[in-house]
Amino acid sequence: MGSGREALRGVDFVVEPGEFEAIMGPSGSGKSTLLHILGGLDDISEGEVSLAGHRLAQMEDKELTLLRRRQVGVVFW
Ligand SMILES: Nc1ncnc2c1ncn2[C@@H]1O[C@H](COP(=O)(O)OP(=O)(O)OP(=O)(O)O)[C@@H](O)[C@H]1O
Ligand SMILES: [Mg+2]
Numbered sequence: 001m002g003s004g005r006e007a008l009r010g011v012d013f014v015v016e017p018g019e020f021e022a023i024m025g026p027s028g029s030g031k032s033t034l035l036h037i038l039g040g041l042d043d044i045s046e047g048e049v050s051l052a053g054h055r056l057a058q059m060e061d062k063e064l065t066l067l068r069r070r071q072v073g074v075v076f077w
Pocket of ligand 1: 005006007025026027028029030031032033034
């Protein structure tokens, strides 16, 4: 664990292709942080995140950009 605030702890789940999931929790519980991590926009300090078989922590920015383009869609509001 690095210095500073812990934004997520003990998050462990799998979403299979074709599944729909809702992430719910109070303000500040880490929903946006989790989505940024899943989209390869934020780095993790511990643990492991895979998207479509790719381990995000081991990918270069350029590879992440391509993966985002092909696998991730985000609508902000
Ligand atoms: N850029 C940042 N720098 C430092 N701490 C942050 C930053 N963004 C979020 N945090 C902290 O990380 C934790 C999780 O915040 P996050 O924004 O992911 O929660 P959230 O569930 O999306 O909240 P909301 O429902 O208000 O959108 C909170 O403690 C928050 O204060
Ligand atoms: Mg949020």
